[in-house]
Amino acid sequence: MKKIICFLILIIFIISCKSVKKVEALNVAISKIDTAQSIEVKKNIAVDSVTLIKGMLNKVIQQKINFETFNAKIKVEYYGQENSDKYTIYLSMKKDSVIYLKIAGSVLGISAVGLEAIITKDSVVIHKKVGEKYIQKRAISYLQDVTQIPFTFTTLQDLLVGNPIFIDTANIVSYRVTNNNQVLVQTVDEVFKNLITINHDNLLVTHSKLDDVDYLRSRTCDITYSNFAPVSNFQFSTYRNISVAEKSKLDVNLEFKEYTFNQPLKYAFTLPQKLKK
Secondary structure (H helix, E strand, O other): OOOOOHHHHHHHHHHOOOOOOOOOOOOOEEOOOOOOOOOOEEOOOOHHHHHHHHHHHHHHHHOOOOOOEEEEEEEEEEEOOOOEEEEEEEEEEEOOOEEEEEEEEEEOOEEOOOEEEEEEOOEEEEEEOOOOOEEEEEEOHHHHHHHOOOOOHHHHHHHHHOOOOOOOOOOEEEEEEOOOOEEEEEEEOOOEEEEEEEEOOOOOEEEEEEEEOOOOOOOEEEEEEEEEEEEOOEEEEEEEEEEEEOOOEEEEEEEEEEEEEOOOOOOOOOOOOOOOO
């Protein structure tokens, strides 16, 4: 079963930062923002600066893609230490309800012909309808158990549609402005540290770097959003690079070859009523 859900793990592994202990409260001071120069972190908290950065992050959150349905054809390139693969994911999603996935090609050397999945807030159902046919159903918590990744249906939904994830306005510990007018904001919560890069001109998140808070682990995950395209009144990232490293490095490129919002579900399907174990 673990091998069969590898493609799901590749989609959600951006969230691969899990801690077994709580981070202590941080009392890190932030100086006033100045868009003309880098910002130094100081010992006394500058309340007005924190308010300013929180306001910026709130605007970023307000710019999240709001949709009812989403269809996409995604070219996936996977590069690991031992092997690499290329395959295609056909995706249909109804907001806050269901995610449909169809796979073409092979995943980690395993044939994925006829492999489909339905993900809801409660469950994950995987159907192999070609070759060795079977259906397997698990609670969505099973993915958390297998991957040791704390995520929700909403987080997975945001990741697939290209919305920035894990933006925590309550736990800002530092920020600075670069010479090319990008704002770097770091937040820390009970799970991980997140260094977010925001384009100051259009308030788009272009990069997120997650590091495990647990000092006994060395996991880190980078996600880069690029090739933004205007869709309605928002910007959609049509290319994403995701890199995860611990004992070895894993790289995945997601290129959205086709995508539509608020159209009838294109790749939706129904499962046979009889589920085979």
